[in-house]
Structures are given as structure tokens and as C-alpha cells.
Amino acid sequence: MNLLDIGLQLTVYGMGIVFFLLAVMAGLIALLVKFDHAPAAGEPEPASAPAPAFPAGLDADAIAAITIAVRAHRSVLRKQAAPTMRRHQPGTLPSRWVAVGRTRQTTSWRTHRRG
């Protein structure tokens, strides 16, 4: 049997197995999602835990304001700590690969034009 025949056989078997496996997975996932669906809108919500007690003298609005202030303060500290050459805030990139890809797609297909 020549190499080309072997290559064709590998293609038929390989693609066949890949399709079969993924079709099986698709079926199993569809079943899984069907039988283990999250509560849809309108369905009764499970009994929730009692609302947390606020510290004395603080209501929900005050807690929210403090949370926002703390986040803003941390953001300022991060910016101050970052070198001026940095393009992104430290800690904001789960993956540079993903970030670069996203930036490219949302701007232009063409390569950089400098100058």
C-alpha cells in the first residue's frame, strides 16, 4: 500500500472518529443541560440566606459608597505603581495573547502603521 493510500485512510478514520466523538459529546452535553437546567425566570427561587446585618450606623447605600471608594483608591494606587510605559494596568490582563487578539480585532485587520 503506498503512502498516499495510508494518508487517505488516516484522513477518513481520523475525521470519522473526531466527528463521532464530538457528536457523542454534543449529545451528552445536550442531555446534561436538559436535565440539569438552572432555574429559569418565573420559577420559584430557592430560599435565600438571611440578609447580612450591616455594621452599626451604616445602611446599604453607605456600604456601597465605601466599596466604590475603596476600589477607586486601589485603582489609583495601581496606576501610580505602574511604569509610565505600561500599556495596561497591572493585573488587568488574564492573558496578553487574548488581550492583543481582542485589540486587533476590534481595531483593524491591517498590521500596525507607525509614524
Place this chain on the structure above:
Amino acid sequence: MNISLDQLLRGVLNVTPGSLFMLAVGCVLLYLAIAKEYEPMLLLPIGAGAIFANLPLSPMIQPDGMLDVLKKAGVDNELFPLLIFIGIGAMTDFGPLLENPRMMLLGAAGQFGIFGTLILALLLGFNLNEAASIGIIGAIDGPTSIYVSNLLAPHLLGPITVCAYSYMSLVPIIQPPIMRLLTSKKERLIRMPYSQRTISRRTRIIFPILVIVVVGTLVPMATPLIGSLMLGNLLKESGVVERLTGASSKEIANVVTLFLGLAVGSTMRADAFLKIQTLGILVLGILAFCLDIAAGLMFAKFLNFLSGGKFNPLIGSAGISAFPMSARVVQKVGQEEDFENFLLMHAMGANASGQVASVIAGGVLLALMGAG
């Protein structure tokens, strides 16, 4: 004590035209990484590794040199690609795929480039193991390419890895022309309604376990690849090991990426790299990418025919492993025709499927080749 001039100039005297050329190749890789930002995480260490390996009498590639140690520690035994897969799994959200499981089939179609390129490589005179290793570039998945080619044709590891990573960064350039060529304007305008389903936490946790058990049982050779990918995803979705998830997707992935890049770069020595074969691999690599995208599109056109014109074929081109770049390209091209057409979430499902499918296809190829 006699110190001869030859001894002092040993480095200069051992410079060869081949090593000079490979130093230039290393510099080109550094340029692509730094100036063009083509997969800089991998191409920069690979370029540096290539330079280290081609400096005259480089102690770094001698037995027990740093690059030799890294290669033995993580490339020869396939450890590094698997550790990277744990990180990828921890970063990947399979939600869009769980919301729309039929997109799984598009991921399968997007693997045709592997086998199509295998046949082309055989026609060009590569032997079967080499052809399979070149074909795996069509997985459009760096770690899978490294894993498979290291098992089947370790002497081609350098060019195959460079191909896989550098072309992957070109997906936004390669994909749109093929999409426009193989689809009509009418097909590109097809709108697909999207209704978001809430996927329960339990389903998200069961999914990786299910994939590991099913794929691991049916194709044992795929277990290391799919197991690592899904382990990372399980860490993420379990929600109870935030530190491990963070470490896998950040610290471990970053450190291993550096080590892997340097080790792969060290295989790009002039005597192994400067062959006519390398040129063939570079050409076949880009063909593999094109075949993947084209096959995905054609399969989606078939689905469109079956559904009576309700399936936008552009989504088929996202059935590859370049996640989430490929899905975003689909959205962009779709929006060029109809600004209010929202294909992104469908394409994300196909793209997540491509991620799983490429890993499975790598395992299937190894099983068919009788490797391991």
C-alpha cells in the same frame, strides 16, 4: 602558562554561515514578537533560545547546559505543553458551547486541515511520522502541535512550533479572505437569533469531568491533552480553589511558557533547521490553517442547506482552536455586511468546540499512528 590566540578566539573561529543565518532568524523572531506583537509570549523566548543555541560553542546547549536541562525536563517528556494546557483550561469559558452543544460538530469540521495537510506532506516526500507532525499544525494549537510532533518527529519540533505560533497570530489576517471567498453576500447576511440559556454551576462542573471520562475512555492517547485542559477548567468552575486557578492561569502558565519557548528555540540549531524540509513545513503550515477554515465554512454551508437557510456559514470558520480570536473575526466580518447581525456568541460556541476538538484530534492522530 601558554595562552594561544586560537584559544582566545575560539568563539570567532567557530562562527559558521549557518549559525549566522540562524542568529538572523532568531532576531527576526524577536522583531515579530516585539515590533509586530505576533504571539510575543512564545516568539520572544523562542527567538532568544534560537540565538543562545546558535552562538558559537554555546555552553547553554551542551549537556547539562540550561537549555539542555529545560528541554530534557519539559519538552522531551511532554510536561510543559500539558502544564500550559492546565492554564488554558483555567482561562477558557466553555459556557457558549454548553449553551449550544450542536456547535461541537463545527469544531470537528475545523480539524480537516490536519489530515489534508498530512496528505499534502506525504505527496511532498515526507515520511508518515513527519507528515503527521506537520499536519498537526492544522490543530492551530501550539501545545498540541508540540506534544504530537515531539512524539512523532522530534527533529521537526523547531519549525513546527514556530509555524504553529507565528501563523496563529495571523488568524485575523488569514481568516477573512477565505470567509469572503467561500460565502455569498446573501449567506453572510443570515441572522441567527440567540437566546441565552443560564448554565448551572453543576453542569459547568460536570462538563470537564464528563469530557475527561468519555474522551479518555474512547481515545486513551488523548488523555494527557484533554485531561490537562479539562483539569484547568474544573479548577476554574469548581470555584473552591481560586489560588490554584490563579496559579495555573498566571504564574505556572507564564513560567512554563518561558521555559517552553527557550527549550523549543534551542532545537533551532543551524544543522537541524537549515534544510529544504523547513521551507516545506512553512508552506504546509499555512495551508493547514487555510484548509481548517475552509472545511469549517463548507460544513457550515452544509448545515445551512439542511436548516433551510437559517445557519450563517461564517460561523463555521470559527471551529478552530484560536480562541477567542477566530470568533471575533466572524463577528467582525458578519458586521461588515450587516451591522446589527450578532454572531459572536454562536461563533464563541464553535470556537470553544474547536479548542476541545483540536486536542481530541491530536490524540486521535497519535492513536492512529500507534504512538506512545
